[in-house]
Amino acid sequence: MAQANARVLPGYRLSISFTLFYLSVLVIIPLGACVVTATQLSWEQFRAAVWTERARAAYALTFGAALVAATISGVVGLLIAWVLVRYEFPGKRIVDSLVDLPFALPTAVAGLVFSNLYVANGWLGRFLVPLGIEGAYSRFAIVLVLTFIGFPFVVRTLQPVLEALDTEAEEAAALLGASRWQTFRRITLPALLPGLLTGFALAFARGLGEYGSVVFVSGNMPFKTEIAAFLIVSRLEEGRPNSYREATAIATVLLCASFLMLVVINRLEALSRRA
């Protein structure tokens, strides 16, 4: 083991110990505690807490909205990364730094701004609402903010991949008679796919965990626009003896589902990298 990890730079023991310690303190112990708290409920109580109709609607919305938003982020992020890497234009550096803004912005600010823009008398809402596009207090609103928060992940993971991409392969494809679309679909996209999936996974994970902005824009209507994280908060606020445990039970379900989805995406990414 020590032999296999002998490197020019020393510090294997120290760094692996630190990594394990760090992961334990920050990830494994808190999440473990959550699971342990939830198991204090009996099986029936657990089921009753996590599998109500309202809870199922919340799960579906949380995962569905995150999935849709991550997909949109994938497309939009690819486009932005493409423009930033392949073209020169005035103000390019400003656009490049604007991409980072959603990272730095407190998400509550994003939620506030979006809900103000899209309400019936907001700047955009006054045109969109009459057309039947409800950009505030709707599921569409949730997707909107999650896309805003998620696309920078895609841009930032794709940029280095695009920069390193072999443009000669694209030229070779064109010279062999491929159309632009064929070149993009059969040559460029497969090379970008692992990066695109990584960006997608990050945006998706971020969307699953997002709370701050969503509570502002969604309206939190049970069965309609209530996300799972909000359900946890409302459970806690009920203040019944078992409320806290029921909240952690829902959290445990979210935790397991998120973990499972990330494992699946990572698998897909590994597959696309090998091909």
Added chain:
Amino acid sequence: MSITAQNVTKRFGDFVALDNVTVECPAGALVALLGPSGGGKTTLLRIIAGLEVPDSGTVLFRDDDISKRSARDRNVGFVFQHYALFRHMTVFENVAFGLRVRKWPEQKVRDRVKELLHLVRLEEKAAQYPANLSGGQKQRIALVRALAPEPKVLLLDEPFGALDAKVRAELRDWLRRFHDELHVTSIFVTHDQEEAFEVADRVVVLNKGRIEQQGMPIEVFEHPANEFVMDFLGNVNKLPVRVEGGRALLGETGTVELPAKLFGNGASGRTDAYIRPHELDISRTADGGNCMLGRIVHINPAGSVVKVRLLAEDFGLMINVDVTPDRYKALALKPNETVYVTPKSAKIFESDYSI
């Protein structure tokens, strides 16, 4: 199909890559674009392929002006220096790509790819990914991938530049064979004069965006048009001479006369003379008298001629001389010996005849 690039000019910002260049490649010829890097040869090749748009000038295939056609519609085979294989596709799919986008029927695609892989003896690699191939194998695949859709024109950009000497020689043979068997018109870019002379029917020497000379290899080698070509073709001794009374004399004060043809009215002045290593002779005695003394610095006997490096101390010059192995044995040369070196012929170019 003949290829003609007419009055092609291309600038990148202030840099003039091609300055009103005209090149003609007769149908079925294998032409080498030869020159130092930055000379414009790759740019010219990319313009012919349609990967680069010239600022002015036209490209003709036979008599058709194809300047406005995209790379996709020019139907040329192109081979890149760094192969540009599709990394996520198997060797088979790489070669099949040009056929698939042309919607060939599946059976024909299979037959054609198999036939091509057989030609380059890589059938057993069909299911592998390019990452598992050696450099030479990759370039063979790139070559047949370019040839798969049966192009009439084959363009190669420094195709052997990234390969080691032995693989290079092998691939040159492949190229020459394919070129002859498939009846294509080929242009390849190289900075290696030996490669150009070995493979090409015709050599175009490009430097600083201009054509210095073009012609058959033998013409270019035996009658270099100017100093640059002479120098670039390599293996030449450049010696300072002074011209006095219609005679070229070596050095500032020396009396060794170079048997070179002089131009103009034979006015006095200083210039450089060029002598190829085989145009010098080594002897133990100063027979004719018209010779210089040289001390042997290095002997390289590996090759069909023995390369001897000497220091002519009287002139402070390093001189390369090629002698035949027989002559080398007869003279029994050893390093640090001092011998006589006699020039048999030399070249002086008019252009740098300065007074």
